[in-house]
Amino acid sequence: xxxxxxxxxxxxxxxxxxxxxxxxxxxxxxxxxxxxxxxxxxxxxxxxxxxxxxxxxxxxxxxxxxxxxxxxxxxxxxxxxxxxxxxxxxxxxxxxxxxxxxxxxxxxxxxxxxxxxxxxxxxxxxxxxxxxxxxxxxxxxxxxxxxxxxxxxxxxxxxxxxxxxxxxxxxxxxxxxxxxxxxxxxxxxxxxxxxxxxxxxxxxxxxxxxxxxxxxxxxxxxxxxxxxxxxxxxxxxxxxxxxxxxxxxxxxxx
Amino acid sequence: xxxxxxxxxxxxxxxxxxxxxxxxxxxxxxxxxxxxxxxxxxxxxxxxxxxxxxxxxxxxxxxxxxxxxxxxxxxxxxxxxxxxxxxxxxxxxxxxxxxxxxxxxxxxxxxxxxxxxxxxxxxxxxxxxxxxxxxxxxxxxxxxxxxxxxxxxxxxxxxxxxxxxxxxxxxxxxxxxxxxxxxxxxxxxxxxxxxxxxxxxxxxxxxxxxxxxxxxxxxxxxxxxxxxxxxxxxxxxxxxxxxxxxxxxxxxxx
Numbered sequence: 001x002x003x004x005x006x007x008x009x010x011x012x013x014x015x016x017x018x019x020x021x022x023x024x025x026x027x028x029x030x031x032x033x034x035x036x037x038x039x040x041x042x043x044x045x046x047x048x049x050x051x052x053x054x055x056x057x058x059x060x061x062x063x064x065x066x067x068x069x070x071x072x073x074x075x076x077x078x079x080x081x082x083x084x085x086x087x088x089x090x091x092x093x094x095x096x097x098x099x100x101x102x103x104x105x106x107x108x109x110x111x112x113x114x115x116x117x118x119x120x121x122x123x124x125x126x127x128x129x130x131x132x133x134x135x136x137x138x139x140x141x142x143x144x145x146x147x148x149x150x151x152x153x154x155x156x157x158x159x160x161x162x163x164x165x166x167x168x169x170x171x172x173x174x175x176x177x178x179x180x181x182x183x184x185x186x187x188x189x190x191x192x193x194x195x196x197x198x199x200x201x202x203x204x205x206x207x208x209x210x211x212x213x214x215x216x217x218x219x220x221x222x223x224x225x226x227x228x229x230x231x232x233x234x235x236x237x238x239x240x241x242x243x244x245x246x247x248x249x250x251x252x253x254x
Numbered sequence: 255x256x257x258x259x260x261x262x263x264x265x266x267x268x269x270x271x272x273x274x275x276x277x278x279x280x281x282x283x284x285x286x287x288x289x290x291x292x293x294x295x296x297x298x299x300x301x302x303x304x305x306x307x308x309x310x311x312x313x314x315x316x317x318x319x320x321x322x323x324x325x326x327x328x329x330x331x332x333x334x335x336x337x338x339x340x341x342x343x344x345x346x347x348x349x350x351x352x353x354x355x356x357x358x359x360x361x362x363x364x365x366x367x368x369x370x371x372x373x374x375x376x377x378x379x380x381x382x383x384x385x386x387x388x389x390x391x392x393x394x395x396x397x398x399x400x401x402x403x404x405x406x407x408x409x410x411x412x413x414x415x416x417x418x419x420x421x422x423x424x425x426x427x428x429x430x431x432x433x434x435x436x437x438x439x440x441x442x443x444x445x446x447x448x449x450x451x452x453x454x455x456x457x458x459x460x461x462x463x464x465x466x467x468x469x470x471x472x473x474x475x476x477x478x479x480x481x482x483x484x485x486x487x488x489x490x491x492x493x494x495x496x497x498x499x500x501x502x503x504x505x506x507x508x
Binding site for chain 1: 264322345365366367368373411419421423426428431445449450455456461463464466471475482485491503505
């Protein structure tokens with residue numbers, strides 16, 4: 001399996017390294033920034049390129065991992081390649097790929113990637129979609145190189161998944177940040193909260209989140225909520241977030 | 255070590271069972287609801303009571319795990335006991351205990367407890383506070399029966415910790431719920447998000463949350479955020495939460 005990566009960001013880096021580890025050949029890494037292309041190319045023994053004229057047209061698979069609004073432009077350069085073309089975006093429809101390669105589709109890993117931390121992809125859900133059955137089988141084979149959790153998901157469903165992931169991952173991480181800031185302002189270590197954060201995340205393995213909701217809002221403990229709002233008197237934005245999320249919890253239908 | 259538990263909710267249940275497992279004797283469980291007292295008493299081979307006249311005055315330690323606004327009333331019945339008296343509340347000052355027992359203080363486990371899931375307490379931070387050094391040593395010994403992570407924390411600091419825990423745990427769990435609801439509305443399984451949720455929580459072992467923030471808000475990807483807000487057209491409350499948390503991420507000072 002010969003793969004060309006278009007892009008060299010977090011997703012491209014994690015996927016390219018994982019493909020390489022599974023025995024695939026990464027033959028080229030394209031990036032508009034030649035230094036980024038060189039770094040990822042060096043990690044995967046690929047050829048770094050930053051001009052479209054240098055693109056190898058004969059790879060089995062072209063993986064587009066660039067910013068969402070740059071995908072359409074990339075696709076323009078992949079009309080005549082001999083392999084299949086996939087993008088890895090959660091929020092972008094399959095339709096942007098129309099006409100690319102000899103078949104096209106989506107390979108969306110539902111995970112958060114930071115360059116500083118390795119991720120075991122084996123259990124990461126890969127959401128795939130294709131222009132036709134033949135391509136779907138090829139993309140499925142590509143996805144199964146990396147993960148056992150491959151699921152066919154339509155563009156409309158993928159948009160919802162991506163949005164749900166913003167709530168469950170991006171917003172959650174931001175709440176971790178807000179709490180760590182609160183602690184730092186009062187000379188308390190964030191370490192104190194880490195077991196609680198891990199336990200909260202692990203609970204959902206066994207129970208629906210709504211069944212294990214705790215805290216003053218679900219108990220409608222107004223005295224405690226009033227104290228908390230007063231404690232946040234110097235942070236109007238935190239106060240607003242506190243009130244809005246507490247109200248949302250109170251309004252939850254069991 | 256002889257312990258009397260006042261209360262039979264989630265915290266009382268987890269602590270009483272853990273103390274029992276570490277060799278302490280739970281001699282009585284008081285609850286205003288006699289059936290709840292009986293259940294926890296049966297689990298810990300204690301005597302269930304629901305009248306103050308039946309209280310054994312000779313225990314080494316009285317653990318108050320009742321709703322915050324019921325603590326003061328309980329304390330009125332523990333003025334003359336021969337042991338120390340502690341409460342387990344994050345949001346309640348030590349002062350509510352004034353005069354109780356032969357010494358008083360706080361034993362606050364910084365963790366989320368649901369009756370349906372066992373929790374390993376060994377790494378759970380226990381925040382302790384006492385009326386004087388002698389009592390602090392006793393409470394520290396009691397806490398060390400259960401955990402290696404015992405920290406002295408003042409009432410003012412504990413209030414902040416409790417508030418930070420609401421952000422990091424209660425609100426986070428609610429975001430899990432909101433995302434699971436979104437998925438269910440589009441015939442998608444919450445299982446798809448679980449690896450992402452666990453990875454997000456585990457990242458903070460190695461990096462400050464702010465360093466690993468991902469998603470459209472931190473990239474200021476307005477096109478994607480606009481699409482997300484449109485997708486939430488039928489859920490004004492989710493829209494509001496989306497916009498507020500996205501703005502808070504954008505306003506984060508690195």
